[in-house]
Amino acid sequence: MRAFFYFCTLDFDVTMKKNIVLFILFVLPIVAYLFFASGINSFTKLPIITQKVADCGDWKSLRNEKVSLNGKITILGFSGTNLLKNRGNFFNLNQKIYQQYHTFKDLQFVVICPLGTENDAKKIVDALSAFTDVSQWQFVFTTPNEITSYYNQLKLVGKLDPDFGTPNVYIIDKGRNLRGRKEKKGYKEGYNTFHPSDLSNEMLDDFKVILYEYRAALKKNNNATKEL
Secondary structure, three states, X not given: OHHHHHHHHHHHHHHHHHHHHHHHHHHHHHHHHHHHHHHHHHOOOOOEEEOOOOOOOOOXXXXXXXXXXOOOEEEEEEEOOOOOOOHHHHHHHHHHHHHHHOOOOOEEEEEEEEOOOHXXXXXXXXXXXXXXXXXXXXXXXEOHHHHHHHHHOOOOOOOOOOOOEEEEEEEEOOOOOEEOEEEOOEEEOOEEOOOHHHHHHHXXXXXXXXXXXXXHHHHHOXXXXXXX
């Protein structure tokens, strides 16, 4: 009798183990997929903070070209007069975000700089070009008054420093809307380039949301390409 119960218990244990293995191999992956899929769908839109920000006007770039925000996903920055002093911020942004995504044709990194800082900007671009394709980096130049006016129309809580710059960068979508994540107290407007963790965590996550948003729209229109 004891032997009978022993073999029944053994058979029950084997069956349970088989069921557990089958659950792990087949059921759990499906559950995980549904969980993450629902998560992606709930984060396909990054809130708009400011609608229809101004374009760059007739400001000329380091390449003596006119730069526009229209039809581009733009990472927008304000260098201030101390470009070389803050060059580490550009290298952080280049390392954490730019190098991973600069091959997309509809992406650009635009830095608004005070007139007179052209040589410093060129030094930064030359330094980046030693290990990066810098074709998507755009440094544009205008007067301090115009920089202040442009920044103010973004309607941000933060302010420029006395040198007309900020370590923060901002995500502008193709429709020239300023985007940012919803937080407990308002919105996260920008991402601090001085802190690599801010770029590799929150900014990278939000940037992926923007890319997913455009890819989903293109796929819906049967026009999914590498150009976003």
